[in-house]
Amino acid sequence: MSRTEDVSNGDLPNEDARTADLLIARGIQKSFGDNHVLRGVDLNVRRGEVIALIGPSGSGKTTMLRSLNGLETPDAGVLELDGGPVVDFAAQAGVGHEAGSDAEVGAESENGAGSEDAAGSEDAARTTGARGWSRRRAAARLAKANRAALRDRSAMVFQHHNLFPHRTVLENVIEGPTQVQRVPRATAIGRAEELLARVGLADKRDAYPHELSGGQQQRVGIVRALALQPDLLLFDEPTSALDPELVGEVLTVMKELADEGWTMVVVTHELQFARQVANEVLFLDGGVVVERGAPAQLFSNPAEDRTRRFLDRILHPLD
């Protein structure tokens, strides 16, 4: 499996690469209507590390994950991508209008900027009207570019695989490389076949997704993500929709990827997996990180009561 140079040193990435932050999230907030789903979440994703996000449903872990690749736009917070843009969502939410920090102004600013216009004097509104409009347009363009930059460095595996049902397995895998990354078709097919063989699905390349089992579909979903050669792999409860006997084959593939040094953020209910594979575990509840730490410490000796109760409920559901 081909990786970018700095993280492909087999099982033992060098210390520099291992500690280098790939993505830093600070104070991420997100509301859906009145529902304050994220109330300021920090996250450091270091190259070559696996981070597991655990927590009850509604805790915000999936929204947090989706904020990392632009599927959700946070209301506030900062996302900093190594070698990429620093996206300040607080600025996007409206304050950038006056700050003169054009570079940080983002999209979805219509509301905030609009109300400011209304609050400002008539005069100012008249003279800056056209300029404000074009500035908002520029800001929207920048936000779009930032969102795309986040997205282009990562790839995602979904809970419900979201394979393209009208495309064969192979077509699913090469769609991104050939259509977006302009990889020559023959090269993309070669890589796809290699990856499919790796997860034991070489013979399924011409099958349609509906002809596969849930576990096979999810493995194709993983291959589709890998084929993009991303810096960061995002997993959104990849085994939650699977029959219990199919969970193992997917987790096995994920563990192999972790061992190879892929950088992964995994939202999961599989505590066993988190314990064995993750470098860091974050327990979220009510939109905040209640506790974070190495899995051994967090699972066997949680500092917070809420963490302990959550773990108890999962590990001993009948007690």
Place this chain on the structure above:
Amino acid sequence: MDWQLVADSFWPLLRGGLTGTIPLALVSFAFGLVLALVVALLRLSPNPALSWIGRAYVSAIRGTPLLVQLFIIFYGMPKLGIVFEPWPAAITAFSLNVGGYAAEVIRAAILSVPKGQWEAGWTVGMSPARTLGRIILPQAARVSVPPLSNTFISLVKDTSLATVILVTEMFRKAQEIAAFSNEFLLIYTEAALIYWMFCTVLATGQNAIEKRLDRYVAH
């Protein structure tokens, strides 16, 4: 029953169908589908103004009789200096009409594709336009074949209205023959049977298309 007249009138009627009704329907449907896609996308636009335009268009087309639309275009537009020949007038009117009805079908079909498909397109790096073209519309097409076939079959029959703006399609031929022979029941029934035949063939075509598009769906 005048079998000779039935036999003599069959070919002129069928020819009227093949050179008038069918091409009129096909061309209008093709233009109408393009227009319908545009209107559907307008309606789905997050921009309220664009969405309103789409909604207003659909409302106007569905809220007025096709016959009146034909009359406005053919008899009304010359007042504004826009003079249509019968054929272009008919194609324009039918295309605009299909554009309104099919827009709702296409909009519903696009909405029927799970949101996860848009998200998957996004995560593999595609722009919304590319996702629409390569991921969403192919899946929407499968859902929209049955209702669009309905629209098309209605259109085939509605082309008979073009007779009032002097387009020589099958029904106009039937009127000429009936007036000449005075056999209204016979000739109009014969024309009706030919319309029915056309629509039966089209329904077969619909099945073939559905089968082809269903190949990737679990049964």
